[in-house]
Amino acid sequence: MNIVRYTSIANQVNEILRSRIRDGQYLPGMRLPSESDLSKKFGVSRATVRTVLARLNAEGIILRKQGDGTYINEHIQDVNTHLGGLWEFSRLIESSGYSASIRLLKVETRPAEPREAEHLQIQPEERVIWMQRLFYADDQPVILATNAIPERFIDPERATISAEYPIQKFLQEYCHKQVAYVILDMGATRVSEQAAEYLYLSAGQSLLNLNTNFYDRDNQPILCGQSYLNDTILRLRLVQTWG
Amino acid sequence: MNIVRYTSIANQVNEILRSRIRDGQYLPGMRLPSESDLSKKFGVSRATVRTVLARLNAEGIILRKQGDGTYINEHIQDVNTHLGGLWEFSRLIESSGYSASIRLLKVETRPAEPREAEHLQIQPEERVIWMQRLFYADDQPVILATNAIPERFIDPERATISAEYPIQKFLQEYCHKQVAYVILDMGATRVSEQAAEYLYLSAGQSLLNLNTNFYDRDNQPILCGQSYLNDTILRLRLVQTWG
């Protein structure tokens, strides 16, 4: 491993506050200590505390009232994702109260389909590695996900595919690529025959459709995927703060 | 008007940078001036510049590379919404390249339905004002939206309902309430008979279903709504940056 685990002060404060919320040390509706209190207790500057609180605020975990204080949002338990993590399906399933598992259905390398070639900005004849996975929530199949990655990105020394890897870890380990941003496209669709079979659904039922395109820091597409969620079991619930 | 328009330095810098991007002064893929450059040119501190760039980064408009520079994202044109604006339907329609208009279908006050009473945390017999609106994209109906608000929140002096108001402006003007956060619940659903009629759809087609709950700064629910989008016309497309 050549990765150095440097964790910033802000990240440490972040983790401490999050764990206090998880552990119930800070309960929904409670007022947090003031920024100056926290900065004194942690021995860091107020600016550092503020960057952490800004992040928690953006995720809707805390609410801040000028002239009053900072409060734990009473409605976080209603939420299973924030906007920064819509494509992390395992986390999504687990924060909905299920235990998550993944089954690898298919892996193959083949020439890119037109849709894939377009999204990945590659030649139509270029080969991609294509995989199809099924995500379970407590042994109920809930998400059918397919991903295509240009074959030349894959490190040839990593022969076997591990289905369990979250997609961003997969891209790091197998492609040495860092995801910089993702473009998501959401819609509704009627279940296809194949999806119906895997997800134990009857024909004609509706599914949430998520199309994802991952890019690295150089604006280069590295992955394109299509996913279908059974929203009768798994709803996407998220907070958006006003400012 | 008792609203004082105080605009922070950061907001002004924000607006300037955004307008430069809109005007094509900064083009997709271009490198921006460095943080120190910008802070010198604007006569503000580097920290201020950084808070602005952090916001643009969170919306996926710019990409930042340590040791290199800040670049305009080449793929912003693919996107029609950012994380903070999923429920602003008029903006959504317009940034998808259509012109938006709204038709008010129905307004009534009646006792809350059980679902509404639960979400609004009111007694079942309490009256709500209920309205149903249809959003058009270039004269095509694309979104059917219904909203319920406890009647006691409505300022009795404001008698007539203006359909054109964006929902947050409506809550400010008619209820003197400030939205602090929104909880969104997304799913897919087959079109109902009523919705099919309004949206010119055939039975059985799939729709994107957005349930929204608005809360004020005191965690009090002020509005609950259900919306159905025709995603064959209007896709939700958004960027999520990694960090």
Next chain:
DNA sequence: CAGTGGTCTAGACCACCGT
């Protein structure tokens, strides 16, 4: 190596809220 963004500090003043 020089220059970029990333992190952090100490301190100042302001707007706002509850009392």
Next chain:
DNA sequence: CGGTGGTCTAGACCACTGG
């Protein structure tokens, strides 16, 4: 009024990237 969060500054050092 005192205390809270909101804004802003000037300056420091670090991690990383490109040439």
